[in-house]
Amino acid sequence: MELCIKLMVKMLLLLIAQDHKYSEGAYLHVHPNRLQFFEYDSISLNCSGFHGPAEWRVIKKLGLNSTQWETSKKFLYIKPAFKSHGGEYWCENEDGEKSMTVSITITGGDVILEIPAFPFMEGDFVTLGCRKKGMSSSLPPDFYKDGHYLETGYAGKITIPHVSKSNEGLYKCSFSESQGKSPESWMAVTAAHVAPT
Structure with a gap:
């Protein structure tokens, strides 16, 4: 009887864990x-x-x-x-x-930051772009994180390989003062799940 109860409790915990895992993927x-x-x-x-x-x-x-x-x-x-x-x-x-x-x-405005809507997992490869409304700009965009200059995207975008929690923050971009800048958006990075050994 005791063994049956233990098995039932384990099965219940497994089902709860599966539901929790599934909700994370939604x-x-x-x-x-x-x-x-x-x-x-x-x-x-x-x-x-x-x-x-x-x-x-x-x-x-x-x-x-x-x-x-x-x-x-x-x-x-x-x-x-x-x-x-x-x-x-x-x-x-x-x-x-x-x-x-x-x-x-x-x-x-005339400029938007192309930042994906999905939260990133630690280790993901992230690409941020900058888009001007209407005609494309001949200038390479500058990218900013938390109000500080990050880098210039000479190909119109920047990449962050192996993103981590330290990359979380408010991002924006601009082509020049005269052409305007994008609003700021928060880039979220979620911790990578480590499979139990």
């Missing part, structure tokens, strides 16, 4: 995959990797303690995007389970 998918957009761009948001009986919906934060169901489905399409569409989004179900938050910026 996320709010943003297409195109970036955090910054120009006004009038088209954006789609959907809850990917969420399964089970609970219904997942896209949520937008409205204020300090106020949220809004943006849609009754797992998919939200914004066309055209306006500044008011910017903000924090995540997926949530009626049981209160949530995905990680994605902070989207919609700018009326």
Whole structure:
């Protein structure tokens, strides 16, 4: 009898661990995959990797303690995007389970930082780009982290090989003072999972 109870407890713990692992793989998918957009761009948001009986919906934060169901489905399409569409989004179900938050910026300016919406894992290879609205710039963009100059992207972008927690921070880019600069976006880096030995 005692052996049966131990086996049942182990199975229950295994199921909980599997659920927890699965929820980590579920996320709010943003297409195109970036955090910054120009006004009038088209954006789609959907809850990917969420399964089970609970219904997942896209949520937008409205204020300090106020949220809004943006849609009754797992998919939200914004066309055209306006500044008011910017903000924090995540997926949530009626049981209160949530995905990680994605902070989207919609700018009326001429420059955006092309930074992927997914959080990076330690060790990932990261590429950041800089885009000018309309015609492309003939100047290479400068990239900044936490307000400090980082490097010039002579190919229009920069790469960070083997990203780590030290690379977390606020990033922006600019082509020149006259051509403007992008808004800042936070680059999140999550710790890599180490398999038990």
